[in-house]
Amino acid sequence: MKRTLSVLVENRPGVLTRVAGLFSRRGYNIDSLAVGRTENPSISRMTIVVDGDEQIIEQVCKQLNKLIDVIKLSDITDDPHVGRELMLIKVNADPAVRGEIMQIVDIFRARIVDIARNSLIIEATGDADKIDALENSLRPFGIREVVRTGKIAMLRGAKTKGMEASGDGTGD
Amino acid sequence: MGQETRVRTGARAVMEVLQAEEVELVFGYPGGAVLPLYHELARTSIRHILVRQEQNAVHAASGYARASGKTGVCFATSGPGATNLVTGIATAYMDSVPVVIFTGQVPTSQVGSDAFQETDITGITIPITKHNYLVKDGEELPRIVKEAFYIASTGRPGPVLVDLPKDVALALCQTPVPEKVELRGYKPTYQGHPGQLRALAKLLQEAERPVLFAGGGVVASGAEGYLRELAEKIQAPVATSLTGLGAFPEDNPLALGMVGLHGKPCANHAVMECDLLVGLGVRFDDRVTGAIEKFAPQAKIAHVDIDPAEIGKNVRVDLPLVGDISCVLKELLPLVEPATHPTWLERVKTLRNNYPLTYGRGGEVRPQWVIERLGEMTRGRAIITTDVGQHQMWAALFYGYTEPRTFISSCGLGTMGYGLPAAIGAALARPDRQVWVITGDGSFQMGMAELGTAVEQGLPLKILLFNNQSLAMVRQLQHFYYERQYTAVKFTGNPDFVRLAECYGATGLRITKQEEVVPVLARAMQNDGLTLIECLISEEEMVYPMVLNGAALNEMLLPE
Numbered sequence: 220m221k222r223t224l225s226v227l228v229e230n231r232p233g234v235l236t237r238v239a240g241l242f243s244r245r246g247y248n249i250d251s252l253a254v255g256r257t258e259n260p261s262i263s264r265m266t267i268v269v270d271g272d273e274q275i276i277e278q279v280c281k282q283l284n285k286l287i288d289v290i291k292l293s294d295i296t297d298d299p300h301v302g303r304e305l306m307l308i309k310v311n312a313d314p315a316v317r318g319e320i321m322q323i324v325d326i327f328r329a330r331i332v333d334i335a336r337n338s339l340i341i342e343a344t345g346d347a348d349k350i351d352a353l354e355n356s357l358r359p360f361g362i363r364e365v366v367r368t369g370k371i372a373m374l375r376g377a378k379t380k381g382m383e384a385s386g387d388g389t390g391d
Numbered sequence: 392m393g394q395e396t397r398v399r400t401g402a403r404a405v406m407e408v409l410q411a412e413e414v415e416l417v418f419g420y421p422g423g424a425v426l427p428l429y430h431e432l433a434r435t436s437i438r439h440i441l442v443r444q445e446q447n448a449v450h451a452a453s454g455y456a457r458a459s460g461k462t463g464v465c466f467a468t469s470g471p472g473a474t475n476l477v478t479g480i481a482t483a484y485m486d487s488v489p490v491v492i493f494t495g496q497v498p499t500s501q502v503g504s505d506a507f508q509e510t511d512i513t514g515i516t517i518p519i520t521k522h523n524y525l526v527k528d529g530e531e532l533p534r535i536v537k538e539a540f541y542i543a544s545t546g547r548p549g550p551v552l553v554d555l556p557k558d559v560a561l562a563l564c565q566t567p568v569p570e571k572v573e574l575r576g577y578k579p580t581y582q583g584h585p586g587q588l589r590a591l592a593k594l595l596q597e598a599e600r601p602v603l604f605a606g607g608g609v610v611a612s613g614a615e616g617y618l619r620e621l622a623e624k625i626q627a628p629v630a631t632s633l634t635g636l637g638a639f640p641e642d643n644p645l646a647l648g649m650v651g652l653h654g655k656p657c658a659n660h661a662v663m664e665c666d667l668l669v670g671l672g673v674r675f676d677d678r679v680t681g682a683i684e685k686f687a688p689q690a691k692i693a694h695v696d697i698d699p700a701e702i703g704k705n706v707r708v709d710l711p712l713v714g715d716i717s718c719v720l721k722e723l724l725p726l727v728e729p730a731t732h733p734t735w736l737e738r739v740k741t742l743r744n745n746y747p748l749t750y751g752r753g754g755e756v757r758p759q760w761v762i763e764r765l766g767e768m769t770r771g772r773a774i775i776t777t778d779v780g781q782h783q784m785w786a787a788l789f790y791g792y793t794e795p796r797t798f799i800s801s802c803g804l805g806t807m808g809y810g811l812p813a814a815i816g817a818a819l820a821r822p823d824r825q826v827w828v829i830t831g832d833g834s835f836q837m838g839m840a841e842l843g844t845a846v847e848q849g850l851p852l853k854i855l856l857f858n859n860q861s862l863a864m865v866r867q868l869q870h871f872y873y874e875r876q877y878t879a880v881k882f883t884g885n886p887d888f889v890r891l892a893e894c895y896g897a898t899g900l901r902i903t904k905q906e907e908v909v910p911v912l913a914r915a916m917q918n919d920g921l922t923l924i925e926c927l928i929s930e931e932e933m934v935y936p937m938v939l940n941g942a943a944l945n946e947m948l949l950p951e
Contacts, residue, residue, distance in 0.1 A: 284699070
């Protein structure tokens with residue numbers, strides 16, 4: 220069972236080590252972990268996707284909450300939220316197949332961001348399913364390199380999982 | 392305080408916090424990188440205890456903390472000084488002991504360059520501290536040190552490490568010590584949830600065979616009075632964990648004693664037969680539960696702990712209650728009606744009679760018998776520190792603890808070499824009490840250099856050393872699990888411990904026959920200097936009861 224945790228932490232050196240170390244030390248599986256600064260420069264948000272049964276997820280949350288640098292933790296899996304991941308993918312693209320690739324890129328509403336003689340770099344955002352589907356569609360052409368960010372997520376509507384509400388939001 | 396801003400060095404600012412926290416003494420071992428702190432320490436009235444190895448500075452600080460209920464403090468230098476602390480820090484972490492540790496660090500300009508005596512001690516100690524800091528800016532120092540004391544001693548207590556680069560300690564700092572600590576990510580829950588409290592009261596009221604199970608959390612929160620009141624009000628027997636020894640007086644008729652793999656038979660049977668088990672500040676360690684799937688099979692389990700992460704970690708819990716044990720019991724008491732459980736108490740009495748704590752026959756001097764005599768002669772009022780091994784379990788089972796903070800041992804980590812330095816800390820915390828170290832020849836040799844510290848500080852410690860010239864707890868494991876092939880457990884190069892004590896200027900005594908036990912113990916008690924008693928015992932001694940791997944608590948091996 221995959222759960223998406225949205226975790227506000229102090230924006231300080233070493234916090235990522237504490238969080239990541241907690242997972243490895245206690246034998247929990249991180250599916251992905253994305254981290255960046257929030258609207259408040261002293262706070263970072265980690266979006267952690269973790270795989271495990273109910274008991275493991277409960278322990279993950281409790282152990283994370285014990286860290287002094289963790290300000291707030293929310294399991295947003297069951298709340299309506301927008302989840303996105305960014306992928307850069309470098310794919311073989313001889314002139315003969317370039318048109319076909321561009322069609323696929325259009326279908327997925329992705330973008331070509333670099334063209335070389337025999338390859339393209341494609342940028343795509345979306346939920347994990349969409350990114351997986353795009354990657355699978357491009358596989359027959361020969362994938363040279365894939366970079367994915369891991370999931371970031373935000374609750375839909377006016378609700379926030381921040382320290383305080385920060386204005387209205389609208390659905391996507 | 393409305394303190395005006397004063398310019399002073401970072402090291403001086405650290406001393407200001409130490410004094411504000413009413414720190415009386417610091418255990419430590421100096422070195423180049425921590426000298427700025429030592430320079431300022433000398434200009435305060437805080438006493439410094441120079442140990443013989445850094446690990447023992449943490450052990451002594453934790454012994455001090457456990458005996459006094461205050462926060463222990465220790466200093467060490469960077470690099471090897473800091474890494475020598477690791478076992479001591481992990482020991483304090485496992486038993487939730489409040490200790491603040493200061494380590495010197497190479498100057499910030501050299502951090503990360505593999506400089507002389509540099510280690511990433513904050514990186515190393517993340518898994519074994521409640522929190523730690525690498526201070527990079529001297530202006531943050533007053534806040535950080537104040538936070539360190541606050542974090543170490545509140546909520547679930549634990550060790551906090553502050554790593555202090557030399558240049559930061561020497562740099563001028565003008566920030567005053569803050570009056571309050573504000574940590575947005577740290578808000579321990581003390582009061583129990585009212586609904587859960589009512590639910591617990593109801594469970595207690597409905598139970599026909601309740602058992603209260605008290606752990607280190609009862610001692611840490613000073614809840615022994617409330618515990619006793621509750622147990623007597625609802626006539627519920629009380630078992631304790633190893634860290635919980637002394638939380639409930641063992642001379643009380645409701646006392647079951649320690650539960651677990653080497654627990655008292657009556658306590659183990661009662662846990663297996665009860666219909667309600669209320670864990671109070673315990674963590675259901677694997678040394679307590681035996682085979683987890685067979686643990687307390689008939690019981691609903693209620694679990695009260697200040698650390699939410701402990702609840703549901705090891706055993707299924709029917710009723711969780713987060714809070715400080717003292718606060719919870721205080722609020723719970725008015726909610727429960729007095730009760731009696733005559734049938735259950737009769738059953739407990741039968742268990743106690745049918746399964747007494749025995750130790751069979753054999754050997755010239757029986758260590759269990761010696762510890763029973765010691766318990767009688769000190770009336771259970773001495774502070775006992777132990778090392779780890781067979782002697783630790785005998786000390787837990789046969790002494791008869793009547794007060795909290797009188798049993799001090801490395802319970803969670805099982806650290807050999809803990810007893811003597813912990814006793815030094817305890818003796819400094821409680822000069823009004825006799826402090827006994829119960830140890831074995833294996834453990835003692837891991838920390839015996841601290842005899843020097845104890846003598847230097849004029850501490851009248853009594854050391855009862857059971858010498859079987861072997862690592863007999865390991866031998867016991869080989870006996871039961873490795874076809875009695877005894878490998879690497881025999882010492883042939885032991886020193887003459889009596890002469891060792893004498894060569895430190897202490898008194899050395901020896902027990903070789905049973906009739907010598909009482910007179911020698913009495914002589915040690917009357918001696919006002921450090922006294923070591925070497926008690927020769929058989930290497931074939933066993934710790935009973937013993938629950939083998941995979942067995943339930945009531946499937947104990949008992950002596951024949």
